[in-house]
Amino acid sequence: MTRKIYLIGDQQLQPMTETPYDTESLLQRFLAQYPDLLGGDQMNPDDPRRLILVKREMQVADREDGSRRWALDHLYLDQEGIPTLVEVKRASNTQLRREVVAQMLDYAANGVMYWPLERIRSSFEETCRLAGCTPATALSEFLRLEPSEDDEAEEAGIEAFWGHVKTNLEAERLRLVFVADEIPPSLQRIIEFLNGQMSSTEVLAVEVKQFVGGDLRTLVARVIGQTARAQTAKGRGSTGRAQRWEEASFLKVVTDTQGPDAVRVVNAILAWARSHGLPIRWLASPVSAFIVGLQQGERQYDLFRVKAKEAVVLFYRHAELVPFDAMEKRNELAARFNSIPGASVDGSKGKQ
Template sequence: MGYDLVMATLPILIRGTSMGALQPLSLASKSSTNLDGYDERWLQDLIQSHPEVLPTAELEPGFGRLLPVSKEVACGHGYIDNLFVTAEGGIAIVETKLWRNLEARRLVVAQALDYAAALARMSYDEFERAALAGDMPGPKPVSLHSLIAESADALDEPAFIQAVSLNLKRGRMLVIAAGDGVRAEAEALADLLQSHAGARFTFALVAIELFKAEDGAVLAVPRAVAKTVLIERGVVRIADDRVVIEPPARGLTSGTAIRSSLTEDQFMEEMAKRDQRLPAAIRSFLDRIADFGVEPEWKASLNLKWIGGANGPVNFGYIRKDGGVATDMTSYKLGPLAMPYQQDLASMVRGKVVQRSENSYPFIAGADGRSSVKVEQLLPNHAEEWADAMDRLIKQVQRSEATE
């Protein structure tokens, strides 16, 4: 069955005073090639050379920049098309498929599950050997860490190995199926994948739509069509080459499934290292402040965004992965209105409200005026006081907006 890319509108290329509509470009399968040579392998090469074509920040805002490792990576269940890591030890795999028929769409979901499960069986040494044995340009690097060592946010090698090992052990990775178009049936298949208890990876369907200009230039337009969230209600285990789904360890989850993103999962793991009570305390706090419109925004940090303001969202503070709580963005948005809120928070931790210079914004700090306030100083013991302080600030903002 053939597949035609249907677009309600076409992108327009403007060069000075000339302009023209770009025409859709369809890819050929691996077994055939169109006249221009654009096929499935061409798409695989594009993704490997330019991983920024994937909307990673949209799929997992705190995941980090994808750094290419290799193509055609053997994992025991086949060959992964594209393998990436991040400077902080994140793992991402990409399968490039053309969405010509339903069978192809079924296949990519099955492969994604198989590949993720296969990687979860590997030790770090096995993963490194497989990654470095894949197809990559130039001489083989001496280690997997050497590929990320020059990145500004790179972990040192022991910490990187530990992070990758933990992600492998937990089957935690970003899995993307990328093609030149995704149909509704493929989205339904993603829902099917998500229904599997224990799916700890984020699975995303990405359409990379291609358009060709008259001079032969090609425009690649990525679009995230669908993604799953983590369902933390089971653990995937491999037994005799079969995927076995086991219930979670006692105490890890409540009676209902906890839905989260990979970004949230990793954030909560860092919080648990600080205090085992923190993940539950943070989730309880987020439930409490949702009552008056403050929602979590999961990025590199956890942002506490009030979305009910007439003048746009207000950040009531953000919690970094190192546990630090910052409130300078509250002052940035609200100016003097934020001061009582800042003072309330400072009094809870016996700290101070500090402003470094005329060009900076007030924020809460420790009693010495220099150290950052840590989230465990506020949660769980001051959760209700913090929520009440937010509620008072919201009401003050609303009164101020009503008089404008």
């Protein structure tokens, strides 16, 4: 049954009939031009999400040195630097079922692994140039930075934002959004299930219906997938902000979930990092974790991440970073970890 909505103007009732989009590209263009259609106010009514487009057709590789295998429809960032991956399908597209879910999970898993911050930033800068604006101006307006004659203050705010993006990628704090003119019940159930199970990643659908009447067009967005269980799984209060972890709170989680042996391993890792002057960064994330880095000149590289609930160490991309471009050096680093009683790390693999 075709739905209608009504506008009243000049004492007349103007019916507008629900109408399918002619093409997926039309809906994609609307989303790129009007990010508010993604329903950021519904995603978090207490702290509405604002979104800025990084790039359409964002390339995704499936290995570190591989070619760009896939293309995500849209990549956005919100005001907290949370990457928001958007895949668009019309209801008439038969892929709008399980296939699109697997596709999105591929994008998320590989994007986190193989999207260096520099690529995201350069993609955003390219999008701004094509739109005829400067990246600094676009970000300053998006972040609502206070106008100032001090260029350094604005630059500091922008650099802090990109730092948040990097941290969110490292913590795998993402938002996955499926967009269609109609979300089928089967897809809705999958999205609600995933959203309830994933602690650091939000999974949502947005239904954007089109109503046409005369020369008028109205678009109505509805966010789907938020449940009480999902909010609990993400550890979010009314503001939806992530916890900033510190050593004491991290060790408490390790104690509660992994036991005293894991605590000894974590303390040994922290002591080793501090003895070598390596920076330790505690993440702001629903997932309790910290990053140990390596400072080379003005640049800081991430060596590994430790998650409390899994007591794991994750290695990052080392191919371009001397000395870890050599396998023997990665193995040497792994051997140092393995000298800690209870630790088991394989330097030849990307993650443990």
